[in-house]
Amino acid sequence: MIRSNFPKDLKQRAAGVTLIELIIAITLLAFITGALVTPISTMMANMEQPRKMMQATFLVQEKQEEILYNRRQLTNTQTLAANMTPNSNQTENALAGFTQFGRRVTIDKSYTPGVGNCQSTSAACWNYTVEVFAMSDNSTYSSADLFIQK
Numbered sequence: 294m295i296r297s298n299f300p301k302d303l304k305q306r307a308a309g310v311t312l313i314e315l316i317i318a319i320t321l322l323a324f325i326t327g328a329l330v331t332p333i334s335t336m337m338a339n340m341e342q343p344r345k346m347m348q349a350t351f352l353v354q355e356k357q358e359e360i361l362y363n364r365r366q367l368t369n370t371q372t373l374a375a376n377m378t379p380n381s382n383q384t385e386n387a388l389a390g391f392t393q394f395g396r397r398v399t400i401d402k403s404y405t406p407g408v409g410n411c412q413s414t415s416a417a418c419w420n421y422t423v424e425v426f427a428m429s430d431n432s433t434y435s436s437a438d439l440f441i442q443k
Contacts, residue, residue: 346435348391349434350435352388352396352435353423353435353436353437354437356398357423360423364441382397383397386428387428393428394428395426396424396426397425398423398424399422399424400422404417406418417442418440419441420439420440421438423437423439
């Protein structure tokens, strides 16, 4: 008598998975996974930029508050130029805790009393421009002006 390995009914045949079906399933899974990884990795990379912008903005605000604090510490006999930090242009590289950033302060002392933005008729005005830049390529992430009457 000859015995056959063929299944006797379709239920018995459907219980197994052929090699072709397995290869097709793995191929489909690979394409689907590849299609999902690209947008997710792009999204993760794009999330870094707003975080850096926010950090840079906080660093600009911190320097402006430092300038205003030092100005408030002046007594009536002291002058702004002698006690203001900074009182000249300065650059801070690799800020503590934020080594990817540097900070630059530029002071414009050319404002004449009563002219333009300088509303005071008796005292000169200074414009402090605080700028936070990337240490890698010197590109500006955030900047702001602080206008002070001397």
